[in-house]
Amino acid sequence: MSSRLLWAYPSDFRRRYGDELLATMAEVSGGRAPGLAARAHLVAAGVRQRFRVPLRPWAILAAVLAMVAVGAAGAAGGRWLGWQTGADVPSRDGMRALTDSMGVYWPELYDQRTAMGGPSAWAIANGPEIDDRARAALTADGWRITAYTTVSSAILTDVSTEPFASVPARNVMFEAAKDGLALRGDSLTGAGRTSLRVDVVADEAWAVRPFTVGGLALGALVGWLVAVALISRVRRGDRSHRRLAAARTAVVFTAGAVPVFELYRVFVRTLTYDSAAANPTYVLEGQAPAALLVAGTSIALLALAALVLVADRGSRGASAPAPSAA
Amino acid sequence: MTVSVAFRLMREPTFLILTALAAEPSHGYGVIRAVEGLSEGEVVLRPGTLYGALDRLTDEGLVEVDREEQVDGRLRRYYRLTSGGAAALAKEATRLRRHADAAELRLGGFGNPAVAS
Numbered sequence: 258m259s260s261r262l263l264w265a266y267p268s269d270f271r272r273r274y275g276d277e278l279l280a281t282m283a284e285v286s287g288g289r290a291p292g293l294a295a296r297a298h299l300v301a302a303g304v305r306q307r308f309r310v311p312l313r314p315w316a317i318l319a320a321v322l323a324m325v326a327v328g329a330a331g332a333a334g335g336r337w338l339g340w341q342t343g344a345d346v347p348s349r350d351g352m353r354a355l356t357d358s359m360g361v362y363w364p365e366l367y368d369q370r371t372a373m374g375g376p377s378a379w380a381i382a383n384g385p386e387i388d389d390r391a392r393a394a395l396t397a398d399g400w401r402i403t404a405y406t407t408v409s410s411a412i413l414t415d416v417s418t419e420p421f422a423s424v425p426a427r428n429v430m431f432e433a434a435k436d437g438l439a440l441r442g443d444s445l446t447g448a449g450r451t452s453l454r455v456d457v458v459a460d461e462a463w464a465v466r467p468f469t470v471g472g473l474a475l476g477a478l479v480g481w482l483v484a485v486a487l488i489s490r491v492r493r494g495d496r497s498h499r500r501l502a503a504a505r506t507a508v509v510f511t512a513g514a515v516p517v518f519e520l521y522r523v524f525v526r527t528l529t530y531d532s533a534a535a536n537p538t539y540v541l542e543g544q545a546p547a548a549l550l551v552a553g554t555s556i557a558l559l560a561l562a563a564l565v566l567v568a569d570r571g572s573r574g575a576s577a578p579a580p581s582a583a
Numbered sequence: 584m585t586v587s588v589a590f591r592l593m594r595e596p597t598f599l600i601l602t603a604l605a606a607e608p609s610h611g612y613g614v615i616r617a618v619e620g621l622s623e624g625e626v627v628l629r630p631g632t633l634y635g636a637l638d639r640l641t642d643e644g645l646v647e648v649d650r651e652e653q654v655d656g657r658l659r660r661y662y663r664l665t666s667g668g669a670a671a672l673a674k675e676a677t678r679l680r681r682h683a684d685a686a687e688l689r690l691g692g693f694g695n696p697a698v699a700s
Contacts, residue, residue, distance in 0.1 A: 270634075270638065273638070274634045274637075274638065276657075276658040277610075277611055277634075277658045277659065277660045278611070278630050278631075278634050280611070280612075280657035280658050280659065281610075281611035281612045281615070281630045281633070281634075282630045283657065284611075284612040284657075285612065285615060285629075285630060295629065298629050298631050298632075299629075299630070299631045301631070302629070302631025302632060302634075302635055303631070305635065306635055306638070309635070309639070311639075311642055312643075492642065580648045580649060580650045580651060
């Protein structure tokens with residue numbers, strides 16, 4: 258009887274019970290090949306075994322924490338994947354070409370992500386006083402203008418006088434759309450100068466929210482399965498291996514706590530983001546320091562690698578249940 | 584709390600596997616046949632279920648490996664009840680007996696419906 262029948266079981270279980278399970282199956286079936294129902298049951302039992310965690314508080318806690326942590330990473334991965342189905346904002350060269358065509362050169366360029374994780378490109382440029390060319394430039398670039406407002410305003414030139422001295426100015430605000438992108442901009446022209454700001458944000462891609470939630474579910478599932486596999490290996494080891502594994506597990510979860518918490522904040526921001534709002538929202542404050550996130554993630558991953566090593570070594574020392582002294 | 588409840592409420596296959604091993608050590612196929620006999624054919628364990636249960640019971644310290652044999656080139660591993668397993672089985676048997684006694688007492692007014700039907 259082939260050991261391929263046991264493919265659904267975790268490798269650790271196959272190593273411990275595989276031979277005798279197949280021998281027992283052969284005895285049950287009288288030496289004949291197992292039928293479809295027997296094979297299906299074996300697959301179901303193997304899958305069940307992959308999910309089974311020992312009924313010990315520390316094991317259940319570790320599996321739940323792993324589910325929470327990997328779920329957070331899965332949500333972040335799902336969100337990233339979701340945005341891959343959306344439109345790309347113009348490159349820096351593209352943004353530069355756009356502001357050039359509006360008659361203002363050498364822009365400062367910024368790439369950002371909205372609070373939902375969508376791509377965004379900013380250009381801020383200053384130049385000499387010129388006629389408004391935004392409408393013509395946008396139309397020539399294929400943008401559909403959805404709002405265009407020109408307002409007469411003033412630029413203060415001296416605040417030491419009463420009333421303040423000022424010169425007339427022109428304020429233009431515009432919005433446009435093209436191929437899954439939304440553009441917002443404004444310019445102020447007067448006193449011999451023009452300042453221009455343009456930002457382009459990708460519309461919400463249909464896949465972002467479902468992929469984020471799906472990533473969370475998939476990550477949680479993977480986290481549980483990995484935890485069960487590691488717990489299964491660790492508990493076969495001797496006491497020193499188990500202690501070492503417990504210490505490394507504590508390091509993994511302690512170091513990973515802040516990055517995982519931050520990932521859940523990102524998750525909540527993603528799902529509660531208002532894509533219909535007049536302006537995109539960015540995250541400007543309240544994030545954990547980047548150094549803490551990088552350090553926490555690095556330490557957690559290193560400790561996880563060390564945990565896998567010790568779990569593997571521990572289980573190799575006890576590959577099958579041995580007869581006990583009576 | 585969940586853990587203690589799970590240990591206290593022994594599922595029927597577990598109860599029958601421990602009962603099968605109470606008399607003497609047995610290998611997998613022997614346990615399957617013994618359970619079938621003990622339950623008068625009501626519970627037929629499949630190998631996948633049996634070894635999942637044996638793994639859990641070994642982990643919980645209720646069962647341990649007694650010896651290994653090679654029969655016709657096949658591995659036969661014999662399992663036996665530990666003292667902890669015997670205590671758990673005895674406790675469960677007492678609990679079930681208490682429930683059965685209580686049920687029979689309350690059914691007194693009905694004669695014996697199990698026999699009547």
